[in-house]
Amino acid sequence: MIRVTAMNRKRFVGDWAMLGTVFGLILxxxxxIYSASNxxxxxxxxxxxxxxxxxxxxxxxxxxxxxxxxxxxxxxxLKMALPLYGLSLFLLAAVFVVGTASHGQKRWIYIGSIxxxxxxxAKFVLIIFLxxxxxxxxxxxxxxxxxxxxxxxxxxxxxxxxxxxxxxGIIIMGxxxxxIFTASRQWLPFFVLMGLGGxxxxxxxxxxxxxxxxxxxxxxxxTHPKGYQTRQSxxxxxxxxxxxxxxxxxxxxLAYIPEAHNDMIFSVxxxxxxxxxxxxxxxLFIFLIWRCLITxxxxxxxxxxxxxxxxxxxxxLQMLINIAVxxxxxxxxxxxxxxxxxxxxxxxxxxxxxxxxxxxxxxGKTYIS
Amino acid sequence: MHIKIYxxxxxxxxxxxxxxxxxxxxxxxxxxxxxxSAYYQSQADALHxxxxxxxxxxxLIYDRNQRxxxxxxxxxxxxxxxxxxxxxxxxxxVLSEVLxxxxxxxxxxxxxxxxIERIKANVDKTLGDKIREYKxxxxxVDEDYTRYYPYKTLASKVLGFTGGDNQGIIGLEVQxxxxxxxxxxxxxxxxDARGIEVENTSEGRVEPIPGSDLxxxxxxxxxxxxxxxxxxxxxxxxxxxxxxxLMNPKNGEILAMTNEPEFNLNTPYLLPENAETDxxxxxxxxxxxxGCLNDTYEPGSTFKIITSTxxxxxxxxxxxxxxxxxxxxxxxxxxxxxxxxxxxxSESFVEGLMNSCNPVFIETGLRTGVQVMYQYFDxxxxxxxxxxxxxxxxxSIMHQIDNVGDVELATISFGQSFQITxxxxxxxxxxxxxxxxxxxxxxxxxxxxxxxxxxxxxxxEKTHVIGSEVSDTMKTLLEKVVSEGTGKKSFIxxxxxGGKTATSQKLPRGSGKYIASFIGFAPADNPEIIGxxxxxxxxxxxxxxxxxxxxxxxxxxxxxxxxxxxxxxIESDSGDGNE
Numbered sequence: 001m002i003r004v005t006a007m008n009r010k011r012f013v014g015d016w017a018m019l020g021t022v023f024g025l026i027l028x029x030x031x032x033i034y035s036a037s038n039x040x041x042x043x044x045x046x047x048x049x050x051x052x053x054x055x056x057x058x059x060x061x062x063x064x065x066x067x068x069x070x071x072x073x074x075x076x077x078l079k080m081a082l083p084l085y086g087l088s089l090f091l092l093a094a095v096f097v098v099g100t101a102s103h104g105q106k107r108w109i110y111i112g113s114i115x116x117x118x119x120x121x122a123k124f125v126l127i128i129f130l131x132x133x134x135x136x137x138x139x140x141x142x143x144x145x146x147x148x149x150x151x152x153x154x155x156x157x158x159x160x161x162x163x164x165x166x167x168x169g170i171i172i173m174g175x176x177x178x179x180i181f182t183a184s185r186q187w188l189p190f191f192v193l194m195g196l197g198g199x200x201x202x203x204x205x206x207x208x209x210x211x212x213x214x215x216x217x218x219x220x221x222x223t224h225p226k227g228y229q230t231r232q233s234x235x236x237x238x239x240x241x242x243x244x245x246x247x248x249x250x251x252x253x254l255a256y257i258p259e260a261h262n263d264m265i266f267s268v269x270x271x272x273x274x275x276x277x278x279x280x281x282x283x284l285f286i287f288l289i290w291r292c293l294i295t296x297x298x299x300x301x302x303x304x305x306x307x308x309x310x311x312x313x314x315x316x317l318q319m320l321i322n323i324a325v326x327x328x329x330x331x332x333x334x335x336x337x338x339x340x341x342x343x344x345x346x347x348x349x350x351x352x353x354x355x356x357x358x359x360x361x362x363x364g365k366t367y368i369s
Numbered sequence: 370m371h372i373k374i375y376x377x378x379x380x381x382x383x384x385x386x387x388x389x390x391x392x393x394x395x396x397x398x399x400x401x402x403x404x405x406s407a408y409y410q411s412q413a414d415a416l417h418x419x420x421x422x423x424x425x426x427x428x429l430i431y432d433r434n435q436r437x438x439x440x441x442x443x444x445x446x447x448x449x450x451x452x453x454x455x456x457x458x459x460x461x462x463v464l465s466e467v468l469x470x471x472x473x474x475x476x477x478x479x480x481x482x483x484x485i486e487r488i489k490a491n492v493d494k495t496l497g498d499k500i501r502e503y504k505x506x507x508x509x510v511d512e513d514y515t516r517y518y519p520y521k522t523l524a525s526k527v528l529g530f531t532g533g534d535n536q537g538i539i540g541l542e543v544q545x546x547x548x549x550x551x552x553x554x555x556x557x558x559x560x561d562a563r564g565i566e567v568e569n570t571s572e573g574r575v576e577p578i579p580g581s582d583l584x585x586x587x588x589x590x591x592x593x594x595x596x597x598x599x600x601x602x603x604x605x606x607x608x609x610x611x612x613x614x615l616m617n618p619k620n621g622e623i624l625a626m627t628n629e630p631e632f633n634l635n636t637p638y639l640l641p642e643n644a645e646t647d648x649x650x651x652x653x654x655x656x657x658x659x660g661c662l663n664d665t666y667e668p669g670s671t672f673k674i675i676t677s678t679x680x681x682x683x684x685x686x687x688x689x690x691x692x693x694x695x696x697x698x699x700x701x702x703x704x705x706x707x708x709x710x711x712x713x714x715s716e717s718f719v720e721g722l723m724n725s726c727n728p729v730f731i732e733t734g735l736r737t738g739v740q741v742m743y744q745y746f747d748x749x750x751x752x753x754x755x756x757x758x759x760x761x762x763x764x765s766i767m768h769q770i771d772n773v774g775d776v777e778l779a780t781i782s783f784g785q786s787f788q789i790t791x792x793x794x795x796x797x798x799x800x801x802x803x804x805x806x807x808x809x810x811x812x813x814x815x816x817x818x819x820x821x822x823x824x825x826x827x828x829x830e831k832t833h834v835i836g837s838e839v840s841d842t843m844k845t846l847l848e849k850v851v852s853e854g855t856g857k858k859s860f861i862x863x864x865x866x867g868g869k870t871a872t873s874q875k876l877p878r879g880s881g882k883y884i885a886s887f888i889g890f891a892p893a894d895n896p897e898i899i900g901x902x903x904x905x906x907x908x909x910x911x912x913x914x915x916x917x918x919x920x921x922x923x924x925x926x927x928x929x930x931x932x933x934x935x936x937x938x939i940e941s942d943s944g945d946g947n948e
Contacts, residue, residue, distance in 0.1 A: 237402060241410070301371065305380065323394045
């Protein structure tokens with residue numbers, strides 16, 4: 001390994017391959033949102049481009065935010081970790097008071113006509129917060145106590161999210177787990193935690209009966225009334241075959257799949273582009289994860305690496321859960337497909353995170369083997 | 370703080386973990402999209418595709434001269450699709466004008482928010498075409514067939530009619546339903562989740578297969594004439610009903626079958642004015658009932674043909690055996706009267722048949738014995754249904770052979786105390802006069818499918834059920850019945866007619882209700898046509914010889930030249946005799 005000099009570092013402005021992949025996914029997402037939503041949008045909104053237009057606006061906003069994050073030294077962001085965490089806790093608490101319900105759960109705060117999901121903000125903040133404290137904890141991370149303390153620090157946020165949105169809560173726990181796991185030298189506590197987490201999940205599912213109904217729907221997807229959405233998704237995926245029906249030719253998007261442009265968009269991709277197209281999308285995600293891994297490895301310090309791993313965990317877990325849901329590999333839960341699904345808050349913070357990773361890459365050392 | 374080796378190792382593990390699960394999921398995706406593809410595709414298609422069925426044209430029914438007796442008429446169903454209508458006012462105006470419907474009613478349907486609303490069904494095709502010419506958005510004109518019977522009441526109980534789903538309800542329409550129906554076609558359209566058809570998706574279309582045509586042995590000309598006569602007689606005699614069957618005795622082809630009153634096949638649910646309305650279904654069933662085969666009766670003296678055949682062939686009696694009729698005969702402790710109270714006196718067997726003398730036949734029956742009698746009933750098909758290709762045929766009601774004592778045998782011998790259907794009677798007599806061949810009476814001759822493939826229908830025949838000598842004898846005797854005996858009134862100069870009269874008391878006895886009947890055939894030496902006339906509950910004269918024989922004569926007089934293709938052997942102004 002040869003360290004690149006500071007002079008070289010200045011010329012290196014980021015990871016173009018990663019940026020290219022992200023924008024490729026976003027543009028493809030716009031195409032697919034149009035395809036998936038134009039029929040129902042014309043029907044319900046009177047404008048076939050309704051969702052695409054809104055998403056284009058989000059992408060522009062997200063790009064601006066991302067550029068800002070690329071310019072901002074991530075170390076300054078790390079220093080703001082505690083106040084940001086405070087703000088996030090405040091917003092999460094506020095959602096209980098002034099939140100607006102969507103699909104039966106209070107998850108949104110509306111300022112005028114613009115909606116905002118505090119849980120998405122919490123994901124973003126927790127990555128920074130955990131990277132910050134784990135980086136600072138240093139040798140404490142070797143000890144059980146240190147690991148537990150870090151978990152305890154994030155529990156208020158994770159807990160509040162989990163009350164209204166189990167799957168986002170699980171993703172937050174997953175991100176935290178990965179950051180702390182990476183930061184610590186220990187192995188055993190994490191196996192114990194995994195065991196505990198599994199047990200906790202089991203108990204939670206047993207207690208929350210509506211989720212057990214969801215599990216029954218998962219096991220009997222062909223017949224259970226609650227399995228409708230997943231069933232439609234499977235019909236779409238199966239109809240795709242190897243090469244798909246072709247762009248715009250999905251039939252399942254004709255209101256069979258509810259809000260096909262949202263969490264279920266991957267099934268429309270499968271229907272229109274076939275296994276080939278779905279494979280390419282999956283390959284792009286894997287490529288993105290690989291680029292993140294390289295950035296983490298080349299980060300100038302452990303905080304940078306942990307931040308990058310947090311972002312990797314965020315988009316990786318969401319991608320896995322989303323695809324697992326549409327293929328009925330796990331019970332149905334609403335997680336958007338990163339960069340592709342329609343949705344404002346999620347996309348903007350994901351782009352912010354990519355911006356941070358770009359900043360880390362700019363400051364990091366590249367390796368030439 | 371710097372990144373340590375264990376950090377790098379753990380980062381690699383995390384990335385590998387994510388990629389690993391990602392690959393597993395891709396494996397699952399590949400499984401779904403390759404191996405389960407066909408299954409999900411078919412499930413999805415079943416969900417997306419709406420099948421609209423296209424009715425298959427029902428096969429036609431032709432008479433023996435290719436005249437269409439049951440036809441299809443094109444009609445249209447007019448409906449509107451609310452969210453496709455662009456000019457509601459024009460739609461309302463055009464539809465109410467063309468269909469001559471109340472504007473308010475049309476308006477209500479047009480303005481109703483529903484996926485599809487039917488405006489009017491069974492609209493004449495010309496009106497449907499007219500509406501189509503306006504090219505109105507949201508107005509659908511669906512063409513359809515409806516069954517149409519051009520001759521309305523002609524052979525209504527034989528032909529039958531169909532219901533709304535193109536299914537036969539009675540008659541031949543039921544019997545040959547499977548052939549006539551054809552196979553419905555389908556139009557496959559893709560719809561969205563609300564069931565609305567999506568434009569620009571390929572439409573799969575499976576063409577319907579029209580039903581096969583049925584050719585029957587009925588002759589329109591004979592049938593309409595017979596029906597006309599039957600109707601007139603029913604009115605003249607104020608009878609409950611009049612049934613006539615004409616059949617070719619050699620092969621069982623039915624040329625005409627009527628059971629007046631008939632009904633209009635185009636309005637089969639319209640009851641006659643005097644019908645009871647409190648039990649509509651019963652009244653309808655009564656109206657649709659074909660007495661020729663759905664009802665049984667006591668055949669009476671026509672049955673003496675059967676008794677004679679059994680007796681002569683078993684040599685229980687011979688033609689010249691002498692009998693004495695004092696006007697009654699005592700069997701066991703019963704005194705059974707002859708219709709001639711003063712008695713026929715001394716007479717031969719032949720004279721007994723010509724006089725239709727009951728004591729002669731009681732004696733004949735008793736001499737023949739119950740075993741032989743029943744053996745001949747069996748041979749002549751009286752113990753089974755005739756097998757006619759019409760639904761709902763009734764079976765015979767006979768004494769159990771073990772329960773037949775002398776009194777029963779005596780009454781059976783002249784056609785009382787048991788019941789059979791007119792078609793069974795006609796079949797049995799056909800076997801007697803056609804040289805001993807038991808045929809199956811039938812109407813269906815052949816079935817021709819839409820591609821012109823023909824199926825000839827075959828029916829059971831049993832030969833040699835009686836010997837030809839006895840058959841010849843019976844023909845001679847029955848000709849004598851007409852030329853010199855009780856059947857005189859069916860005699861037509863220039864034709865050789867054979868036949869037998871009957872006057873059956875209806876049960877309960879003493880009710881004063883009768884069935885006057887006559888079975889006749891021609892030419893007597895080589896019968897080409899056999900017929901039965903039954904007049905149910907005539908008022909006034911009720912003797913078969915007086916009432917039914919002249920009807921048969923009138924029918925034969927007009928039908929024979931047409932059917933046999935030859936005029937009477939001698940010049941005569943037949944047709945207006947003074948009887």
